[in-house]
Amino acid sequence: MRTPTRRPGSDDGSTTVEYAVVTVAVAAFAAVLYTLLTGDSVVSWLTNLVMKALTVPS
Template identity: 65%
Template sequence: MSIANSFRAIQARLTMVMVEDDGMSTVEYAIGTIAAAAFGAILYTVVTGDSIVSALTNIISRALNTNV
């Protein structure tokens, strides 16, 4: 193996070591879980508000009303 080939092999290996992100998956899952929980809390707050509950109740009442 020539010196140039050895240098290229070492350079390729170092590049792969710097690019690998095996440890990132746990952090990404944690951040995704926190974001999903925050979105769920905000959605729950909005949906359980008085104006949304009354609007949904009116929509369902009108949909189930058989008097035309």
């Protein structure tokens, strides 16, 4: 007696879902990065770094 075999479910749309998940993850990462880089401490650190690079030692 043969056992009936089940066919795997369809993978239709799985690629689209993967792209959607990756897109949401990238957007969340960009939001966190933007928040960190626009904070006062980072802006002042970058400003000081640029000012040091542009000053001529006397």
